[in-house]
Amino acid sequence: MPHKVTGVIAAAKGAAVELKDIVVPDPGPGEALVRVKACGVCHTDLHYREGAINDDFPFFLGHEASGTVEAVGEGVDNISPGDFVIIAWRSPCGGCRSCLRGRPWYCFASRNAKNPMTLADGTVLSPALGIGAFAELTLVDAGQAVKVDPKANPAAAGLIGCGIMAGLGAAINTGGVSRGDSVAVIGCGGVGNAAIAGSKLAGAHTIIAVDIDDRKLEWAREFGATHAINSTSTDPVGAIRDLTGGNGVNVAIEAVGNPSTYEQAFYARDLAGTVVLVGVPSPDMRIELPLLEVFGRGGTLKSSWYGDCLPSRDFPMYIDLYLQDRLDLDRFVSETIPLDGVEEAFHKMERGEVLRSVVVF
Numbered sequence: 001m002p003h004k005v006t007g008v009i010a011a012a013k014g015a016a017v018e019l020k021d022i023v024v025p026d027p028g029p030g031e032a033l034v035r036v037k038a039c040g041v042c043h044t045d046l047h048y049r050e051g052a053i054n055d056d057f058p059f060f061l062g063h064e065a066s067g068t069v070e071a072v073g074e075g076v077d078n079i080s081p082g083d084f085v086i087i088a089w090r091s092p093c094g095g096c097r098s099c100l101r102g103r104p105w106y107c108f109a110s111r112n113a114k115n116p117m118t119l120a121d122g123t124v125l126s127p128a129l130g131i132g133a134f135a136e137l138t139l140v141d142a143g144q145a146v147k148v149d150p151k152a153n154p155a156a157a158g159l160i161g162c163g164i165m166a167g168l169g170a171a172i173n174t175g176g177v178s179r180g181d182s183v184a185v186i187g188c189g190g191v192g193n194a195a196i197a198g199s200k201l202a203g204a205h206t207i208i209a210v211d212i213d214d215r216k217l218e219w220a221r222e223f224g225a226t227h228a229i230n231s232t233s234t235d236p237v238g239a240i241r242d243l244t245g246g247n248g249v250n251v252a253i254e255a256v257g258n259p260s261t262y263e264q265a266f267y268a269r270d271l272a273g274t275v276v277l278v279g280v281p282s283p284d285m286r287i288e289l290p291l292l293e294v295f296g297r298g299g300t301l302k303s304s305w306y307g308d309c310l311p312s313r314d315f316p317m318y319i320d321l322y323l324q325d326r327l328d329l330d331r332f333v334s335e336t337i338p339l340d341g342v343e344e345a346f347h348k349m350e351r352g353e354v355l356r357s358v359v360v361f
């Protein structure tokens with residue numbers, strides 16, 4: 001029997017989000033119905049509601065969630081009702097050309113629930129990143145529901161489902177940060193600070209945080225930044241070079257999604273270094289770089305989709321590190337809010353007041 005719950009909907013480009021009745025079907029074959037316990041507000045939700053991702057309105061927002069499995073459909077054997085799970089937006093298919101090359105973290109045919117979630121009048125919703133978790137129940141592909149240790153605080157655990165995993169993975173998986181490296185992270189929101197925490201976990205020697213907001217830079221120091229630069233008053237490229245013997249960093253991570261900060265990352269890295277773009281640009285953005293600089297600096301320019309993570313491998317591991325007090329996920333939870341607080345949480349995010357506001361049920 002379908003379930004009627006209240007969900008957060010972005011109905012039109014730029015319009016404030018609304019609470020609406022939505023209908024969540026029971027799980028079909030290969031699907032799981034999850035009772036959401038917590039769901040973080042990510043900048044990507046705001047990108048959706050601003051029409052910066054695509055025009056498939058209405059969107060059902062929320063995609064950084066943890067919860068308990070309520071029911072599973074036919075053929076599901078990775079999870080059972082009652083399991084505590086983090087919802088992933090990547091569920092590798094096992095059969096696409098990337099999975100077949102042994103690279104499931106890039107999967108090009110990642111699976112989502114096939115049964116649609118709808119408004120009460122039958123309008124089919126586009127769930128953000130194939131999830132839609134600002135509601136008490138959501139329907140996902142069973143592979144999106146990744147079982148982790150239930151001792152974790154649900155509000156902190158859910159953040160591993162998107163932004164924090166994206167930042168940790170941008171440093172560790174995509175950037176390949178390792179012991180002794182120098183790293184710069186430009187943009188220290190939830191994603192950037194997770195990249196800082198990931199760089200520290202991986203043993204980086206120098207971790208330089210760059211932001212336009214001093215509060216974010218203070219938090220960045222708490223996550224492990226060894227230096228902090230406010231780029232409204234200091235040229236970040238010059239400062240990063242000064243801090244690295246005039247050379248630049250081994251790995252420069254862009255976590256804003258903006259051409260000017262991408263350029264900073266490009267010029268702030270050492271010869272043969274790596275640039276990682278984890279911030280999501282909007283469709284109108286362009287960059288222009290001297291091709292000779294692209295060639296002459298050598299190294300690697302990479303994008304990081306979801307931190308190149310393999311959820312079934314990485315989520316339980318990071319939750320264990322959290323439970324061992326080696327990764328402070330609770331520090332990313334700036335506040336917990338009710339379901340009707342999402343629009344205000346966007347404004348707090350824009351004003352730089354929070355790393356993550358988390359809806360708890």
Ligand SMILES: NC(=O)c1ccc[n+]([C@@H]2O[C@H](COP(=O)([O-])OP(=O)(O)OC[C@H]3O[C@@H](n4cnc5c(N)ncnc54)[C@H](O)[C@@H]3O)[C@@H](O)[C@H]2O)c1
Pocket residue numbers: 042043044047162163166186187188189190191192210211212213216231255256257258261277278279280281304305306307349350352354355
């Ligand atoms: N690649 C992925 O898989 C993935 C996953 C999640 C989020 N994202 C993207 O990562 C980006 C960051 O997300 P978030 O949730 O951390 O957002 P956020 O709003 O919490 O953080 C953005 C940070 O960038 C800073 N900033 C803005 N303009 C700046 C500038 N010119 N120079 C330096 N810093 C600047 C802000 O002060 C803020 O601290 C977004 O574009 C989001 O869509 C990507």
Ligand SMILES: [Zn+2]
Pocket residue numbers: 092093094095096097098099100104107108109110
């Ligand atoms: Zn695949």
Ligand SMILES: [Zn+2]
Pocket residue numbers: 042043044045063064162163
């Ligand atoms: Zn996100």
